Amino acid sequence: MAKKFSQEHEWIELEDGIATIGITDYAQQSLGDIVYVELPEIGKKLTKDGDAAVVESVKAASDVYAPLDGEVVEINEDLDVNPALVNxxxxxxxxxxxxSLTDESQLDELMDEAAYKDFVEGL
Amino acid sequence: MADDQTELLKTALHDLHVELGGKMVPFAGYDMPVQFPLGVKGEHLHTRAKAGLFDVSHMGQVRLTGEHRVAELEKLVPGDIAILKPGRTRYSAFTNDDGTILDDLMITNAGDSLFLVINAACKDDDIVHMRANLGDGVSLEEIDDRALMALQGPEAANVLARFAPAVTELKFMSFAELDIAGIACFVTRSGYTGEDGYEISVPNDRAEELARKLLGEDEVEAIGLGARDSLRLEAGLCLYGNDIDTTTTPVEGDLNWIINKRRRAEGGFKGADVILDQLEHGADRKRVGIKPEGKAPAREHTSILNTDGEEIGEITSGGFGPTVDAPIAMGYVAIEFAAPGTKVDLMVRGKARPAEVVELPFAPHRYFRG
Incomplete structure (x- = not known):
């Protein structure tokens, strides 16, 4: 499935019923050098627009919100060793x-790449 | 947002910041660069490796003249200003009647006058405070026709000497009026990074010319407020409004060294009764360095707990130190927990995370003392 994007600058890629979530290139550029990422625990139930993760740059901490309802099944442990991977x-x-998603139809509310590009240009 | 922007003040280097790609943010009423394209981490590391140029023109510059300037200023600060020789600079603080800190500042004996540099956010209040309290025989001149820039880092002296050879002879916390590239400047060998370097007061109408000359040297990069903050935090230096303010005394702020010997004996400055009592009997809390054990930074207002889970203080500045490559912080703890090596916990996002009280600074000072 093609990537989807949220207004909070997350990207979502669905494969075999599992959604991979990250932050967009626009988001990492705005945040600057990322020095720490706090990821949710595996098994944690996330609610759309609720807190999911925290990214810390030298300057500040920023929340990452869950773009969809669901449950965390895997986290990127490489970010613990090398948070700069996000940059x-x-x-x-x-x-x-x-x-894993509670309701795949929530994906329909997200933007496709072209719509996200327009969204970012309008900021 | 647009309305706020129009009201922001601009320094003499504003157009240059924009041209260099500075990300401009409101700071203390000014439109200032928080970072340049190099980024906070890159700017920080560059300053420690070579030299960084900072625009600090938002800070206030004040000249005190008149026969009684030293004695009158001493009523407002706990430092020994009488002992300052011409061409010497001292870090000090304006204290309040209750012994707390109204602002921190640099005081230079410029020979025929005292030259003060005060914080941007405090400068209006400081000037009102001085005008109200400095007695007859002192004139206060607000210097608003000069910009202020800082050149900091191990290559700062080499770079600046190309334009003014005499700067290599200045020692840390010394001052001279010098021509730099033919521009009449006030130069102090001082800074806010822990590195060797200079703070340069330059006429507004020549500021951009001088900044372009310095930035034209291979070693020099423009540095924004983001790296200025991470550099000073690694150096263990206080940020007024965070680490010291009108709720903290110099003793609590671990600034006993700014209360000089004669002033300890004589008093005669605002809040001396409180401050001298704390010097003798100790304060019940103290500013300390805090090193989180994990990788999560602890930001300002993070609660500090003892290992029994009781709150013993609060982080006042916290972030990530690019040079030490780890999270770093400072804050106040109850005095019984202030010894380096004391284990504490920091409440970050509802979770207690282990940390340790440590000596400041995190990055060693590299001042040129001659």
Whole structure:
């Protein structure tokens, strides 16, 4: 499935019923050098628009919200060792976590790549 | 947002910041660069490795003249200003009647006058305070036709000497009026990074010319407020409004060294009764360095707990130190927990995380003392 995007600058990629979540290149550029990522625990139930993770740059801490309802099934442990992966490869190796979805139809509310691009240009 | 922007003040280097790609943010009423394209971490590391140029023109510059300037200023600060020789600079603080801190400042004996540098956010209040309290025989001149920039880092002296050879002879906390590249400047060998370097007061109409000359040197990069903050935190230096303010005394702020010997004996400054009593009997809390054990930074207002889970203080500045490559912080703890090595917990996002009280600074000072 093609990537979807949220207004909170997360990307979502669905494969075999599991969604991989990360932050967009736009988000990592705005945040600057990322020095720490706090990921949710595996098994944690997330609610759409609720707190999911925290990214810390040298300057400040920023919340990452869950773009969908579901449960965390895997986290990117590489970010613990190398948080800069989020700056270097935000939309590939710098993914945050994977979740099983409560309601796949929520994906329809998210933007596709072209819509997200328009959204960012309008900011 | 647009309305706020129009009301922000601009320094003489504002156009240059924008041209260099500075990300501009409101700070103490000014539109200032928080970072340049190099980024906070890159700017921080560059300053420690070579040299960084900072615009600090938002800070207040004040000249005191008149026969009684030293004695009158001493009523407002706990430092020994009488002992300052011409060409010497001292860090001090304006204290309140209750012994707390109204602002911290740099005081230079410029020979025929005292030259003060005060914080941007406090400068209006400081000037009102001085005008109200400095007695007859002192004139206060607010210097608003000069910019202030800082060149900091191990290569700062080499770079600046290309334009003014005499700067290599200045020692830490010394001052001279010098021509730099033919521009009449006030130069102090001081700074807010823990590195060797200079603070340079330059006429507004020549500021951009001087900044371009310095930035034209290979070693020099423009540095924003983000790295200025991470550099000073690693150096263990206080940020007024965070680490010291009108709720903290110099003794609580671990600034006993700014209360000089003669002033301890004589008093005669605002809040001396409180401050001298704390010097003798101790304060019940103290500013300390805090090193989180994990990788999660602890930001300002984070609660500090003892290992029994009781709150013993609060973080006042916290973030990530690019040079030490770890989270770092400072804050106040109850005095019985202030010894380096004391284990504490920090409440970050509802979770107690282990940390330790440590000596400051996190990055060693590298001042040029001659």
């Amino acid at each position: 270097e490869a935000p939309e590939t190796d710098g993914w945050f976590f994977r979740m």
